Amino acid sequence: MKKGDYIVMAFSILLVGVLCFFLYGQKKNEALYVEIIVGNEVVDSLPLNQDTVYSVNGVDLTVKIEDKQVCVMDTGCPDGLCKAAGRISQAGRSIICLPQKVIVRINGTFPVDAVAGGMCP
Ligand SMILES: [Zn+2]
DSSP states (O other): OOHHHHHHHHHHHHHHHHHHHHHHHHHHHGEEEEEETTTTTTEEEETTTTTTTEEOTTTSEEEEHHHHHHHEEEEOSSHHHHHHHBBOTTTEEEEEEETEEEEEEEEOSSTTHHHHHOOOO
């Protein structure tokens, strides 16, 4: 093989590697995390792949992460819509509690999201 062939081959391998990373990254749930937003501030972020029960500071709201899904387990808001919203598991989805100004949002940790530009901050 000529020197040029090696370069083409190396480039191809690199390209396949990048493609795999992108495809893998999009399918992988482990890369997701849950953002807890109170008012306009992100007060905490939790990995979606770790089962936990989390009480939001300062408000009467508890979220539960289980099986890579998140839901509002307990809330003191009058309408209870956030609890009724059920479980979410996909990036970009969110549960909003209007009375308490709390947003529970799923985000991806991969920089791929920023490149794709699909997410509104
Ligand atoms: Zn609520």
